[in-house]
Amino acid sequence: MTTISRALSDHHSIGPATKQKVLKLAKKLNYQPNHLAAALRKGKSKLLGVVVPYIEGRFFPSVVHGIESAASKAGYSVIICQSNEDVAHERKNIETLLSAQVAGILVSLSRTTLDFKHFDKVRKRGIPLVFFDRTMEGDNVNAVVLNDRDGGFQSTKHLLQQGCTRIAHFAGLQHLNIYKNRRQGYLDALQLYGLPHDEELIVYCDMTLEEGMAGMRRLLELPNPPDAVFSAGDSSLLGALQLLKQRNIRVPQDVALAGFSNEGFTAITEPMLTSVDQRCEEMGQAAVRLFLELVEAKGSTFSHRQVVLQPELFIRDSSLHQNK
Amino acid sequence: MTTISRALSDHHSIGPATKQKVLKLAKKLNYQPNHLAAALRKGKSKLLGVVVPYIEGRFFPSVVHGIESAASKAGYSVIICQSNEDVAHERKNIETLLSAQVAGILVSLSRTTLDFKHFDKVRKRGIPLVFFDRTMEGDNVNAVVLNDRDGGFQSTKHLLQQGCTRIAHFAGLQHLNIYKNRRQGYLDALQLYGLPHDEELIVYCDMTLEEGMAGMRRLLELPNPPDAVFSAGDSSLLGALQLLKQRNIRVPQDVALAGFSNEGFTAITEPMLTSVDQRCEEMGQAAVRLFLELVEAKGSTFSHRQVVLQPELFIRDSSLHQNK
DNA sequence: TTGTAAGCGTTATCAC
DNA sequence: GTGATAACGCTTACAA
Numbered sequence: 001m002t003t004i005s006r007a008l009s010d011h012h013s014i015g016p017a018t019k020q021k022v023l024k025l026a027k028k029l030n031y032q033p034n035h036l037a038a039a040l041r042k043g044k045s046k047l048l049g050v051v052v053p054y055i056e057g058r059f060f061p062s063v064v065h066g067i068e069s070a071a072s073k074a075g076y077s078v079i080i081c082q083s084n085e086d087v088a089h090e091r092k093n094i095e096t097l098l099s100a101q102v103a104g105i106l107v108s109l110s111r112t113t114l115d116f117k118h119f120d121k122v123r124k125r126g127i128p129l130v131f132f133d134r135t136m137e138g139d140n141v142n143a144v145v146l147n148d149r150d151g152g153f154q155s156t157k158h159l160l161q162q163g164c165t166r167i168a169h170f171a172g173l174q175h176l177n178i179y180k181n182r183r184q185g186y187l188d189a190l191q192l193y194g195l196p197h198d199e200e201l202i203v204y205c206d207m208t209l210e211e212g213m214a215g216m217r218r219l220l221e222l223p224n225p226p227d228a229v230f231s232a233g234d235s236s237l238l239g240a241l242q243l244l245k246q247r248n249i250r251v252p253q254d255v256a257l258a259g260f261s262n263e264g265f266t267a268i269t270e271p272m273l274t275s276v277d278q279r280c281e282e283m284g285q286a287a288v289r290l291f292l293e294l295v296e297a298k299g300s301t302f303s304h305r306q307v308v309l310q311p312e313l314f315i316r317d318s319s320l321h322q323n324k
Numbered sequence: 325m326t327t328i329s330r331a332l333s334d335h336h337s338i339g340p341a342t343k344q345k346v347l348k349l350a351k352k353l354n355y356q357p358n359h360l361a362a363a364l365r366k367g368k369s370k371l372l373g374v375v376v377p378y379i380e381g382r383f384f385p386s387v388v389h390g391i392e393s394a395a396s397k398a399g400y401s402v403i404i405c406q407s408n409e410d411v412a413h414e415r416k417n418i419e420t421l422l423s424a425q426v427a428g429i430l431v432s433l434s435r436t437t438l439d440f441k442h443f444d445k446v447r448k449r450g451i452p453l454v455f456f457d458r459t460m461e462g463d464n465v466n467a468v469v470l471n472d473r474d475g476g477f478q479s480t481k482h483l484l485q486q487g488c489t490r491i492a493h494f495a496g497l498q499h500l501n502i503y504k505n506r507r508q509g510y511l512d513a514l515q516l517y518g519l520p521h522d523e524e525l526i527v528y529c530d531m532t533l534e535e536g537m538a539g540m541r542r543l544l545e546l547p548n549p550p551d552a553v554f555s556a557g558d559s560s561l562l563g564a565l566q567l568l569k570q571r572n573i574r575v576p577q578d579v580a581l582a583g584f585s586n587e588g589f590t591a592i593t594e595p596m597l598t599s600v601d602q603r604c605e606e607m608g609q610a611a612v613r614l615f616l617e618l619v620e621a622k623g624s625t626f627s628h629r630q631v632v633l634q635p636e637l638f639i640r641d642s643s644l645h646q647n648k
Numbered sequence: 649t650t651g652t653a654a655g656c657g658t659t660a661t662c663a664c
Numbered sequence: 665g666t667g668a669t670a671a672c673g674c675t676t677a678c679a680a
Contacts, residue, residue, distance in 0.1 A: 002667060005659060015665055030445070035423045036360050036369065037657035040672050045360065047403075047424070054389065061385035065378070068406055077424055079371075080404050082392050099359045100371070100401055121354070238592065265589045268562070327650060329675060337649060361673035364656050 008033065039101060048076040048291065049097035049105040053085045053134070058263045059280050060108070063132065066284020067106060074292055076103065083110040091118040104128035104291045109135065111173055128294035132287040133278075134176055142294065144286040144307040148178045151276040151311035152185025155258045156230050158274070158313060160193045162321040164228035164256050168201040168219050170212060170240070172232045182232040182260060201226055205236065212239025220247070228256040228319075234263040234275055241269060241318070257318040271317035279309045332357065363425060372400040372615065373421035373429040377409045377458070381559075382587045383604055384432070387456065390608020391430065398616055400427065407434040415442040428452035428615045433459065435497055452618035456611040457602075458500055466618065468610040468631040472502045475600040475635035476509025479582045480554050482598070482637060484517045486645040488552035488580050492525040492543050494536060494564070496556045506556040506584060525550055529560065536563025544571070552580040552643070558587040558599055565593060565642070581642040595641035603633045 006014045007022035008031075025031075039045035048071050052060045064080065071078050079100060083090035090110045097105055098121065105122055108131065116136055122129045131143040159167050169186045172179030187197055200222060203215035212235060219226055220243075231237035237259035244251050251257055251271055259266065262277035286307050294302060330338045331346035332355075349355075363369035372395050376384045388404065395402050403424060407414035414434045421429055422445065429446055432455065440460055446453045455467040483491050493510045496503030511521055524546060527539035536559065543550055544567075555561035561583035568575055575581055575595055583590065586601035610631050618626060 001657095001669095002659080003665085006666090009659085013665055018665080032445075032449075033423050034364075034425060034657050036364050036425045037672090038659075040358070040360050040364055040656090040674090041658045041660085043672070055385050055392070056389060061379050064404070065380060065406070068379070068404060072405070077403050077405070077420055079401050080388070080392055081396070081401070082389070096401055099357050101358060101360045121356075125356075265592050268589050268592055270594055325674085326652080326676080330650090333675085339649060342649080358673050361656090362675070364658090365673080365675045367656070 045101045045103050046076050047079055047100060047102045048288070049079050049081065049093075049100070049102035051081045051083055051090060051093045051097070051105065051107045053083050053108060053110050055080070055082060057261075059133075059261060059278060062280030063108075063284040063287075066281035067288055068284075069281075070285040070288035074288065076288075083113075085110045085112060087113045087115070094118050094122060098122065098125065098127070102127070103295065104130070106130045106132060106287050106291065108133045109176070111176060114175065126298075128291050130287050130290050130294070132283055134178060137177065140304050142290055142304050142306070144283055144290060144309065145177070146278050146283065146309050146311050148181035148311070149185040149188070151260060151278075151313070152182035152230065152232070153188045154185070154311070154313045155260070155274070155276055156186045156189035157192065158315065159228045159230060159256055159258055159319060160189060160195075162228075162252075162256055162319060164321070165195070166201065166224065166226045167195075167228040167230055168203065168226035170207070170215055170229065170231035170233065170236045171202050171204050172207050174204070179232050186230055207231070207233025207236045209235045209239040209242070212236030213243045214239075216240035216243040220249075226255065228258070231257070231259045234259040234261045234266055234273065237273060237275075238265065238269065241273065252318050252321055256321055258313075262314055266314070266316065269318075274316045274319035275314050277312045277314055279311065282309055369425045369427050370400050371403055371424060371426045372612070373403045373405065373417075373424065373426035375405045375407055375414060375417045375421070375429065375431045377407050377432060377434050379404070379406060381585075383457075383585060383602060386604030387432075387608040387611075390605035391612055392608075393605075394609040394612035398612065400612075407437075409434045409436060411437045411439070418442050418446060422446065422449065422451070426451070427619065428454070430454045430456060430611045430615060432457045433500070435500060438499065450622075452615050454611050454614050454618070456607055458502060461501065464628050466614055466628050466630070468607055468614060468633065469501070470602050470607065470633050470635050472505035472635070473509040473512070475584060475602075475637070476506035476554070476556070477512045478509070478635070478637045479584070479598070479600055480510045480513035481516065482639065483552045483554060483580055483582055483643060484513060484519075486552075486576075486580055486643060488645070489519070490525065490548065490550045491519075491552040491554055492527065492550035494531070494539050494553065494555035494557070494560045495526050495528050496531050498528070503556050510554055531555070531557025531560045533559045533563040533566070536560030537567045538563075540564035540567040544573075550579065552576075552582070555581070555583045558583040558585045558590055558597065561597060561599075562589065562593065565597065576642050576645055580645055582637075586638055590638070590640065593642075598640045598643035599638050601636045601638055603635065606633055 007019045068078050081093035135143040171183045174180050205211040205215050229240055237257055258274040260276045262275040266273035266275045328346055331343045392402050405417035459467040495507045498504050529535040529539050553564055561581055582598040584600045586599040590597035590599045
């Protein structure tokens with residue numbers, strides 16, 4: 001038995017002849033290793049758990065794609081769970097993954113997660129935990145995030161450079177780091193250009209098409225409406241575009257637009273939409289890389305680590321004020 | 325030990341008092357069940373393997389979403405693998421899933437899969453195998469598919485009803501059931517209207533934007549160009565639309581367009597694109613349901629079964645010949 | 649109703 | 665370099 005095991009797992013202390021014989025017979029008998037048994041014995045599986053709020057749109061599918069590719073290269077299989085933007089569900093997902101004896105867990109928080117106790121158990125068990133995109137605040141977490149603040153900054157600065165002077169912002173839920181930071185970047189840019197922080201111009205809403213339309217409608221009713229909108233999401237920006245078109249307000253001449261996520265449709269609308277790319281695939285890969293580092297460093301005094309990816313602004317017609 | 329096991333798994337023959345005591349202590353001690361050990365002992369895990377060609381666009385992410393939801397409801401965790409449209413990779417995926425001792429496997433074939441030997445092992449081991457969308461031919465498979473032929477038929481018939489008389493077709497790889505059937509539906513409709521099968525009007529290409537543009541370009545060079553295009557995919561149709569716009573050819577007045585997949589962007593283009601919806605979520609759910617039936621029927625003489633979902637044509641402006 | 653003991657397929661330890 | 669033995673955490677005959 002031992003010999004067989006050694007032959008199959010490329011162990012030292014085994015004669016090359018014996019090894020060949022074993023391998024040959026294994027193939028002939030159609031031997032199938034049982035990872036479960038190995039995991040049980042070793043106390044370490046080759047399963048990697050992933051929890052995402054949902055699997056739709058461009059972002060999460062792409063990140064998952066990146067995760068799966070990188071994990072698979074390192075010999076790990078990926079277990080996917082959806083929290084459906086619900087903490088209770090998220091808690092259950094974590095429980096499930098722990099029971100499945102995963103080697104590590106990658107999480108992007110649900111929007112209803114305000115309490116983080118369910119992650120204590122993961123840490124206590126010494127299982128590598130990496131957040132991506134939507135993360136817990138604090139230094140004692142491992143996380144891969146986008147520099148959302150810089151994304152908001154770049155985008156807004158670009159609008160300012162185009163000559164816009166009254167820039168509105170569609171802001172998402174402020175308890176989520178990503179939306180908070182995008183808003184902060186927006187404010188940074190305004191300040192750099194000496195413009196006031198005007199809460200009247202900030203619309204707090206969900207980043208959906210409908211709420212984008214509603215938000216734009218509200219902004220147009222202002223005594224002094226904006227000449228640009230920076231949205232923390234693309235769908236809401238699309239809503240704004242559609243409303244503006246309905247009212248025959250020209251984009252970008254009357255109102256310039258810039259969004260966030262670089263969704264596929266931004267290159268299809270007329271005009272095409274300027275947007276910040278989130279490096280989805282890279283984020284997935286980086287998360288796996290960080291996980292692998294944590295596995296390597298097991299037991300040693302590996303301190304927590306944040307990986308920050310640099311966003312890239314894709315400038316398209318919706319923000320180019322050629323005719324202004 | 326037995327008592328503990330019984331208490332935790334809601335077994336009969338256990339005193340309610342003992343059971344409560346056990347559960348209480350378990351909670352207090354932060355007991356975490358080990359599914360791996362249970363799976364090893366029982367010879368059956370609660371893991372469900374899924375192999376898809378890739379995780380992008382609208383279709384596969386949505387199907388995976390559906391699978392995950394349904395599986396999770398039935399107590400299964402989902403392991404995702406990508407074949408990257410490569411048989412070799414697909415073979416490896418299957419191997420991995422078998423080693424992980426999954427309870428079942430759901431597969432959508434890679435486009436390079438022409439040989440199916442790697443699935444024999446799955447069957448031989450008695451592991452439920454369900455294909456979805458891209459499936460093996462034959463009666464001895466379990467599969468959930470869309471009625472692609474009817475989708476092609478409906479779409480083409482709709483174009484004919486709009487008064488089109490020279491309808492071209494962007495056809496995908498013909499060894500894949502889905503593309504073969506969409507083409508067949510197209511031919512069915514032509515025949516119904518007494519129109520000839522004209523190979524000149526069929527462009528065999530990848531369903532990408534670029535190839536759609538190229539295909540449309542080729543069709544326009546015909547001595548007698550088409551007055552409509554039915555594409556087996558939406559991206560290639562978008563390519564056609566863009567080319568037509570470049571050349572100031574009106575859609576739908578000069579050339580009507582209809583596609584397949586009901587991608588998100590079909591409701592955003594101008595004009596919006598008519599397309600066939602593939603019921604992605606339902607397909608995922610149906611695949612899981614079929615898998616669960618196979619588990620139930622274990623050992624009994626459950627014959628193979630095909631589930632066919634009915635597509636739905638979403639009619640939008642790109643195909644409405646109001647002005648013809 | 650409860651307890652005992654065996655075994656699922658591996659691998660780590662130790663002796664040869 | 666090879667082989668016997670135990671153990672990982674759980675379930676399930678079977679005995680009490």
